[in-house]
Amino acid sequence: MGGTVTVTDGKVTAAAVLPVAMRGRLAVVAVLAGLVVLVLGVRYAGDAVPGRTDARIGEAAYGVGAPWWHVANATDFLGDPGGALLLLTAGVVGCLRARRPRAAVLLLAGPALAVGVTRLLKPLAARTINGDDNLAFPSGHTAFLTAFALALALLAAGRFGLGPTLGTVLAVAVASAAGALMGWAQVATGAHYPTDTVGGCCTALAVVPAAAWVIDRVADTRRAHAR
Numbered sequence: 001m002g003g004t005v006t007v008t009d010g011k012v013t014a015a016a017v018l019p020v021a022m023r024g025r026l027a028v029v030a031v032l033a034g035l036v037v038l039v040l041g042v043r044y045a046g047d048a049v050p051g052r053t054d055a056r057i058g059e060a061a062y063g064v065g066a067p068w069w070h071v072a073n074a075t076d077f078l079g080d081p082g083g084a085l086l087l088l089t090a091g092v093v094g095c096l097r098a099r100r101p102r103a104a105v106l107l108l109a110g111p112a113l114a115v116g117v118t119r120l121l122k123p124l125a126a127r128t129i130n131g132d133d134n135l136a137f138p139s140g141h142t143a144f145l146t147a148f149a150l151a152l153a154l155l156a157a158g159r160f161g162l163g164p165t166l167g168t169v170l171a172v173a174v175a176s177a178a179g180a181l182m183g184w185a186q187v188a189t190g191a192h193y194p195t196d197t198v199g200g201c202c203t204a205l206a207v208v209p210a211a212a213w214v215i216d217r218v219a220d221t222r223r224a225h226a227r
Contacts, residue, residue, distance in 0.1 A: 017106045018212035019157055021164040022171070026209040029172060033205035037138060040199045041125045044137055048128045054193040061187040061194075068188070075185035079141030084111070087148055095155075105215050106151045110208040114147035115140045117203050129193060138199030139192045142182045146204035149178030154212060175205060 018026070044051060050058055064072060077083040088108060095104035122135035129136040153174035157167035183197030192200075 015100055015102060016158060016216050017102045017151075017154060018209060018216055019154070019162070019164075019167055022154075022157060022167045023209075023213065025164055025168040026171065029168065030206045030209045033202035036202040037121070037199050037206065040195050040202075041121060041137060044125065044127045044193075044195060046126050048132070050193050051195065054195055057194040058187055061184060062190055064188050072185040072188040075145075075181055076141065076189055076191070079144045079182060084144055091148070091152070100155070102215055102219055103151075103155050106154070106208075106212055107148065109215065110151045110204075110211045111144045111147040113211050114143040114204040114207045117207055118143045118200060121199075121203070127193075127196070129196075130190065136192055137196045138203050139183070139186055139196045140200060141186055141191070142179050142197040142200030143203045143207075145182040146175050146179035146201045147208050150175035150204060150208045151212075154208075172205070175208075176201065179204070 078087060088111070091107040092104045095101070095107060118138045118140040121138055122140075125137040126135070127137040128134055150171055153171040156162075157170055162170060179197065179201030183192075183194065183201065186192040186197050187194050
């Protein structure tokens with residue numbers, strides 16, 4: 001079955017978005033990621049200046065010249081409403097054409113929830129950059145691209161029937177790479193401190209597996225009741 005189905009009480013019900021074999025490992029990843037967000041949020045709460053680590057990394061990344069400046073701006077656009085809409089539309093259309101409605105739901109819900117959580121956390125952390133009105137921690141742009149990439153990686157892991165270790169490594173690696181790319185762009189353009197982007201990436205790692213589990217659970221329950 002290649003890991004592409006959900007099995008409930010020994011019965012095949014539908015294509016899953018969170019491979020059963022990966023659930024335990026991704027739960028650990030989600031908890032650890034949540035702890036990172038908590039620790040960083042407490043550490044930098046109320047700050048309006050970069051920490052020592054932020055300053056060192058920011059000095060190397062900020063203000064890059066052409067062509068990297070254009071790459072950073074193009075990457076940043078993917079986290080803006082217009083760019084995000086393009087990515088989500090392409091992803092959802094692809095999922096629907098492949099007859100994977102749950103996957104389409106995850107591609108919409110995962111990034112949306114990740115960004116929503118960052119918006120809830122920002123006033124709690126109250127960390128600012130470039131003025132008192134610009135709440136910085138955690139980075140919503142980084143959370144979005146990380147969540148989108150993680151959702152795609154979960155779908156790939158299920159589609160190709162990857163085992164728990166390989167599937168989890170793939171999911172975390174792809175998500176981290178996307179987070180690192182967007183994080184670099186945010187620092188290079190001066191929109192965030194480096195630790196803000198780590199917080200955004202970890203927010204997505206904590207939220208998306210939970211969203212995928214809920215989607216599978218709700219869909220399986222509805223199918224069971226419909227029989």
